[in-house]
Amino acid sequence: MAKTTAEHHGFPWKHLIGFVLSIVLTLFALWVALYTDLSVTWILIIIFGFAILQAALQLLMFMHVTENSTSSNLTSRVQIGNILFAAFVAIVIVIGSVWVLTAGHAKHDKHDEPKTENHGGSHDSEEHGSH
């Protein structure tokens, strides 16, 4: 049960570096978002970049993504299935949400948009009632 499966190789440098880098990346993203004068688009691009970097970092440093199984091929098949399913879910969440919340009449949920041709259409107010 509680058998020590992983042997300890001295100090866990890998984890410490990963941990510190994660915090640094988060603080940096916060700084970019709050204290720079970049346009919203650029801020989004930069913090998305940091997010992807951090995800990769965590997969490498904490999540054993490079670990190879020598004893059975079940473990590596489970790993691959796991990663593929994770990618599938992540894509569904991100692209799905963007699509659902911006397609068709859902557009008018963006309150920041100036009143352009999307708004004030005759059937638009009708749709509002269904919220």
Place this chain on the structure above:
Amino acid sequence: MKWDEFFVTGDPLIYGADVSILLTMVGILFYLTKYNKWKWLWDEWLTTVDHKKLGIMYIVSAVLMLFRGGVDALLMRTQLAVPDAKFLDSQHYNEIFTTHGTIMIIFMAMPFLIGLINVVVPLQIGARDVAYPYLNAVSFWTFFIGAMLFNISFVIGGSPAAGWTSYMPLASNELSPGPGQNYYLLGLQIAGIGTLLTGINFLVTILKMRAPGMTLFRMPMFTWSSLVTMVIIIFAFPILTVALALMTFDRLFGSHFFTLQGEGMDMLWANLFWLWGHPEVYIVILPAFGMFSEIISTFSRKTLFGYKAMIWSMLLIAGYSFLVWVHHFFTMGSGAAVNSVFSITTMAIGIPTGVKIFNWLFTMYRGKIQFTTPMLWSIGFIVNFVIGGVTGVMLAMAAADYQYHNTYFLVSHFHYVLIAGTVFACFAGLIYWYPKMFGYKLNERIGKWVFWIFTIGFNVCFMPQYFLGLDGMPRRVYTYSEESGWGPLNMVSTIGGFMMGIAFLVLVYNMYYSFRYAKRETTGDAWDGRTLEWSTPSAMPPFYNFAKIPEVTGLDHFWRQKQAGKVEKLTAKDIKPIHMPSNSGVPFIMASFFFVAGFGMVFDWMWMAIIGLIGVFGTLFYRSFEYDDGYYVSVEEVIETEKISK
């Protein structure tokens, strides 16, 4: 904050609850002190890491929550029984339907199923405990504390009233002021930690701790359904965690993720909620499917029909469950393309479920069916669940959904799938594995009464609601007028609701009756079972489950051994020292600190939240430097426990 804002005042029902809570607490403290049970409580339960005991505690908590959620339901049904009733005011009614929904899903259905998974899965795969026993205790205690935090809301501070979906902007500070909605956010957040840990724990347990010879395609169906459920938990629960955290930020720290002001997006909450919420539906139904598979196979005396088809349809459901969430808000009006796509995915997810229904029917076909109580619940499930499934396909058509949306038709639909699916499974599984947990069966005659009263009451309660919905009665209204003509059917529905309440009381009486009078089991095989949990020599397995880990040669290993007359007898020379994990009080203490932190956040008392969180991190830190590799049970002790003659 004045004391009369801190405590909920002014409602006789609440004062009644205050008194009964106080009396129960005094009663428990008196009992524990008088019979000197404090040490027993601490050693045997609060610090345990044994999966069977944790499972029993999950189930006990779930039954208590079923009582609480059921009382909520009966209060609502009483208010709705006649037009223009004055029993509850609108705010109180809103609070009650909110807590009813939240408690039944998060604090009743999930822990009930997770409790049964805890008890059964390690035994079914021939393991001595889960992969991370300590983590399992953390799971239980964070769930329990989350549930308690949510439950005290109705006497301290006021309950959430924005529905179990807590849509924004209704759940915002402007429209739901006070601590009520914070209870929802923090209670679910803390309990969610426990669920996520359970997901990881049982995924690893099932993948890594199976007995030798038990390949993936030799696992019992309940274990398979648990495995798939854990995968869904791991991928779906983080969405809820993030969404709850963002709403907490909105309410406590003035951010604008879902608010109407400051470029927030209110529908993003609904979107994220259902991105978690739909997989959640499958989290509470797949283990139920697994249990019915075991029970139907056992009492038809046949191997499960279409074993592999069952597994593949479950895997398909796991993938599909992430592709249907928009059908919960078709009426948001996202446009034809979005609604059409999600209509089609929703109808498609019915196909693997249909496959499973046929598998159960073909398992029973030409079987020697024994009508035991668990089997009655399983047959009742097939009939009633199909009604819920068919109305679900009706709701799946986006165009038609504009008519059904937010009416009692929908309310009836999801009660037909959740009660006939999950609740029937909880009862069936509880009765089926009761001898494994307590060493005796529940009385079958009383059990059959429970089944018939509950099932008839269930149909009397919810069948009229389909027609109320088609008549246009909206959900979540606290009253309606005489002229609407909804009075008679509502009265019928209320009568059905109270029948279900009576059935619950009879079930609890059955527990007491069987505790007093039931014949104690002498073997581990109470139902002539097929899977490994029935192969232990004693009725209740010892804390290490198996003195000797079984070697599995195929599906239904234990059954085939019995057929061949080759059930292995344990001999003294088979016994080796057994490595077991040590008990620990840290999970309980950690969860208590979570309570302090959560309670502080609910009332926006940051000093208290910080103290609580320091405590949480303190216990984590303590655990990180604790080197406890467990202990060994000696050969002599095992021989004595197993009563082997030398």
